[in-house]
Amino acid sequence: MEILLSAALVILAVFLVSTRSRSSSREAAIERKLDLVMRHLGIExxxxxxxxxxxxxxxxxxxxxxxxxxxxxxxxxxxxxxxxxxxxxxxxx
Incomplete structure (x- = not known):
């Protein structure tokens, strides 16, 4: 029982980490694009x-x-x- 619980926690942790890294990389891409648009338009x-x-x-x-x-x-x-x-x-x- 403890092994199953530990395995479930590890799987959950891996899922959460992968979801966060995808979100943060997506946010970083959006920020880079926004920075480019602002720079192009001369907006500081x-x-x-x-x-x-x-x-x-x-x-x-x-x-x-x-x-x-x-x-x-x-x-x-x-x-x-x-x-x-x-x-x-x-x-x-």
Missing amino acids: DPAADSPDVLGPLMQGQKIQAIKVYREQTGASLAEAKAAVEQIARNKGL
Whole structure:
């Protein structure tokens, strides 16, 4: 009985991991396409020019800038970190 339960849990875990990886790769593909469209249309991320993000970033408070970016955009932690780092590079910070 314990072996069957363990096997069922392993199968469930494998299923959940494979479902998540497909979803995250699909989300990443959609994000890349959206970024391309925005770049083509000359649309910039509104949070990139936000003084609430730039202020802390210019003071060397990257974590605070990431927090504000997340609050303004609803981005995940990884997305916000990447975006704030890109903003810093674009602004020469």
